[in-house]
Amino acid sequence: MNLQAKFALYNAITKITVILVLGLIILLSLETISSNHLDARLKKKRLKVIEHLNEKEIDSLVNNHQSFTDYNILKEEFIVLTEIKNVGKIDSTITFNTDRREIEGDVEIYRILNDQFEFSNKRYKLELGETMTSMVTIKKTIRFYTLIVLIIASLITLITDFAFANFILKPFYKIIDQKINKVNDPTHYNYTNIPTNTKDFKILDNSINSLMRKIADLFLLEKQFIANVSHELLTPISILSTRLENILDSENLTLEHEQKIFASLKTLNRLKIIINSLLLISKVENEQYIKQDEVSIKQKLIDIYEDLEDRITDKAIIYINHVKEDFSFIGNQALIHTLLINIINNAIKYNVKGGTITLSDEIKAENYILTIADTGIGMEKEIIRNAFKRFERANPDNEESFGLGLAIVNSIAKFHQLKINIHSEINKGSIIQIEFPILRNFIKTS
Amino acid sequence: MNVLIVEDEKALALEMNEFLSKEGYIVEHAWKKASAEEKIFVNNYDFILLDLGLPDGDGFEVLKQLKSLKNRDDAVIILTARSAVDDRIKGLEQGADDYLPKPFSLNELLARMHAIIRRKHKLEKNDINIHDFVLDIQNRTVSFQNERIALTKKEFEIFNYLVLNKNRVVSRMSLTEHVWGDILEVNSDSNFVDVHVKNLRKKLSQFTKTEWFETVRSIGYRINF
Numbered sequence: 096m097n098l099q100a101k102f103a104l105y106n107a108i109t110k111i112t113v114i115l116v117l118g119l120i121i122l123l124s125l126e127t128i129s130s131n132h133l134d135a136r137l138k139k140k141r142l143k144v145i146e147h148l149n150e151k152e153i154d155s156l157v158n159n160h161q162s163f164t165d166y167n168i169l170k171e172e173f174i175v176l177t178e179i180k181n182v183g184k185i186d187s188t189i190t191f192n193t194d195r196r197e198i199e200g201d202v203e204i205y206r207i208l209n210d211q212f213e214f215s216n217k218r219y220k221l222e223l224g225e226t227m228t229s230m231v232t233i234k235k236t237i238r239f240y241t242l243i244v245l246i247i248a249s250l251i252t253l254i255t256d257f258a259f260a261n262f263i264l265k266p267f268y269k270i271i272d273q274k275i276n277k278v279n280d281p282t283h284y285n286y287t288n289i290p291t292n293t294k295d296f297k298i299l300d301n302s303i304n305s306l307m308r309k310i311a312d313l314f315l316l317e318k319q320f321i322a323n324v325s326h327e328l329l330t331p332i333s334i335l336s337t338r339l340e341n342i343l344d345s346e347n348l349t350l351e352h353e354q355k356i357f358a359s360l361k362t363l364n365r366l367k368i369i370i371n372s373l374l375l376i377s378k379v380e381n382e383q384y385i386k387q388d389e390v391s392i393k394q395k396l397i398d399i400y401e402d403l404e405d406r407i408t409d410k411a412i413i414y415i416n417h418v419k420e421d422f423s424f425i426g427n428q429a430l431i432h433t434l435l436i437n438i439i440n441n442a443i444k445y446n447v448k449g450g451t452i453t454l455s456d457e458i459k460a461e462n463y464i465l466t467i468a469d470t471g472i473g474m475e476k477e478i479i480r481n482a483f484k485r486f487e488r489a490n491p492d493n494e495e496s497f498g499l500g501l502a503i504v505n506s507i508a509k510f511h512q513l514k515i516n517i518h519s520e521i522n523k524g525s526i527i528q529i530e531f532p533i534l535r536n537f538i539k540t541s
Numbered sequence: 542m543n544v545l546i547v548e549d550e551k552a553l554a555l556e557m558n559e560f561l562s563k564e565g566y567i568v569e570h571a572w573k574k575a576s577a578e579e580k581i582f583v584n585n586y587d588f589i590l591l592d593l594g595l596p597d598g599d600g601f602e603v604l605k606q607l608k609s610l611k612n613r614d615d616a617v618i619i620l621t622a623r624s625a626v627d628d629r630i631k632g633l634e635q636g637a638d639d640y641l642p643k644p645f646s647l648n649e650l651l652a653r654m655h656a657i658i659r660r661k662h663k664l665e666k667n668d669i670n671i672h673d674f675v676l677d678i679q680n681r682t683v684s685f686q687n688e689r690i691a692l693t694k695k696e697f698e699i700f701n702y703l704v705l706n707k708n709r710v711v712s713r714m715s716l717t718e719h720v721w722g723d724i725l726e727v728n729s730d731s732n733f734v735d736v737h738v739k740n741l742r743k744k745l746s747q748f749t750k751t752e753w754f755e756t757v758r759s760i761g762y763r764i765n766f
Contacts, residue, residue, distance in 0.1 A: 322623060325622055325623065326594055326622045326623055328622075329622035329642075329643045329644055330550055330553070330622045330643060332643075332644040333550075333622065333644035333645065334550060334552045334553045335644075336644045336646070337556035337557060337644075337647055338552070338556050340556075340646065340647045340648070341556050341559050341560055341647070343710055343760075344560070344563070344709055344710070350758070353710075353757070353760065354758070354759055354760065357710075357712060357760040357761075360712060360714065361712075361714065363644070364714050367644055405695065405733060405736060405737060406733050409733055409736050
């Protein structure tokens with residue numbers, strides 16, 4: 096979950112909690128406030144009733160209370176006075192209750208005050224009622240509008256919160272996107288600051304910039320180092336090899352010396368191959384190659400077959416090319432050639448005489464997958480794990496191999512964002528799969 | 542033919558000098574950019590073998606100066622240990638005829654020079670006679686007394702390379718690199734070139750004795766003429 100979503104979620108949760116609590120408080124207090132209010136009114140009324148009480152009044156109330164409700168069309172209140180038996184102690188506490196009463200055929204909810212009193216030796220029970228129907232309606236209305244107002248308010252704040260967070264975090268996401276996600280190497284980095292007035296983001300932006308400057312410096316240093324190494328190491332090798340070639344050319348050389356000189360030349364050649372291989376890896380990792388060619392895999396495989404044809408026939412290998420898609424992408428021709436020729440050459444080199452090499456391809460989930468399967472000696476799991484490391488050899492007895500072929504393959508694959516999978520079984524063969532992503536800067540012409 | 546070697550590594554220049562002199566070239570040296578430019582200004586050369594990393598400047602500047610002179614047809618081969626990726630493209634764009642990365646085999650240098658000579662001077666007679674065989678460089682064919690021999694592309698390349706370097710041992714390494722190019726690790730196993738040489742020799746010996754086509758034990762091959 097990203098920062099903005101987290102903020103939005105947090106805001107939503109706190110706001111909903113606040114609404115719930117506030118709503119609950121309002122509803123509860125509305126209940127108490129309204130009944131307290133009614134109770135106070137009833138008490139006042141009781142005082143009034145008791146104050147003006149006389150024989151005649153009591154008589155009229157006890158016997159003919161209908162007259163009271165005559166002017167009370169809405170039946171908002173009632174007074175019921177009943178004579179009760181004069182036994183025991185009088186209970187003079189005033190109690191309230193809420194109850195349903197039928198007044199002249201209409202049933203309504205009333206708040207009722209209960210009281211007992213004695214008057215000229217007679218004991219009476221007084222009930223004063225006031226309707227709660229209007230109160231309930233008002234309560235409902237208040238409840239409804241409160242809820243609406245709260246919901247609307249919280250929605251508005253949620254939206255503004257989200258918009259504000261979005262506005263505040265925009266530079267942050269821009270920094271992440273432009274300075275981290277889209278950058279693979281310092282050569283494609285833009286040092287201009289992303290405009291923001293948030294101090295933290297400024298610090299972040301500047302830190303990434305200075306970090307990238309350091310990396311760029313190191314990159315440049317490495318480039319110079321590579322150039323120096325190649326010059327300083329390859330020049331002496333040139334001198335030695337030309338000198339040895341000239342000696343080999345002289346006429347009065349014994350066979351023994353001739354062979355020793357040739358052996359030295361071979362050693363020099365080995366040194367040259369190792370240095371050039373390491374330089375190639377370094378240059379690829381140092382992004383010194385340009386990826387601007389449209390590389391057709393189908394065509395490349397044809398070229399490579401031509402290059403390796405003699406080795407294939409020499410080992411009587413059955414070479415099956417099942418590649419059907421005409422897949423192209425933007426990359427570096429020479430490097431892709433090197434990558435494929437190394438893999439296919441290994442399939443030949445470590446194959447058995449009369450073995451098989453099968454090339455096939457498929458398009459699967461945004462990827463073009465090229466599979467190269469051989470029936471060779473295979474590799475152990477331990478060796479597969481280290482296959483891409485420098486100076487690791489599948490077959491340590493093979494003196495012709497320097498263990499750099501797959502390291503070169505690995506760096507070229509990384510440079511082109513290709514994925515390579517190896518499956519292998521001892522004495523059965525190896526399957527190498529290369530995954531070319533179709534999206535991004537890759538094109539497909541199928 | 543005269544050659545100017547522009548190279549600050551004196552030892553290397555001397556070895557090249559020895560080799561090319563044996564081949565009949567007249568060789569001159571320049572150790573620095575300044576002296577190279579001076580010599581180029583004064584003399585015409587058939588070949589300028591140009592190193593890029595000179596103590597007082599860049600070899601590209603020498604090339605630029607040469608190209609600014611009128612009526613010059615000096616062939617330039619850039620020889621460099623500098624490994625900047627775009628040097629090769631830059632060199633060829635600026636008018637160099639070829640580019641040979643160090644370390645190179647002298648056999649290869651000679652082959653490249655021959656190729657340039659053929660290209661530049663458009664020799665009317667583009668054929669090379671070797672014993673009773675005729676190599677038609679233009680059409681890349683070999684014939685014996687007007688009878689064409691069916692050679693594969695690689696067999697022709699091998700024969701041609703050995704003929705250009707006649708009377709000299711050509712190692713398997715050098716031969717492999719010439720025919721298959723510089724593909725590093727892949728070429729570390731150079732013995733498969735033997736198969737092609739074997740086939741080539743078999744095809745040639747159907748016509749006449751080929752004892753001049755010599756195998757130098759464990760080193761390589763030599764064509765004596």
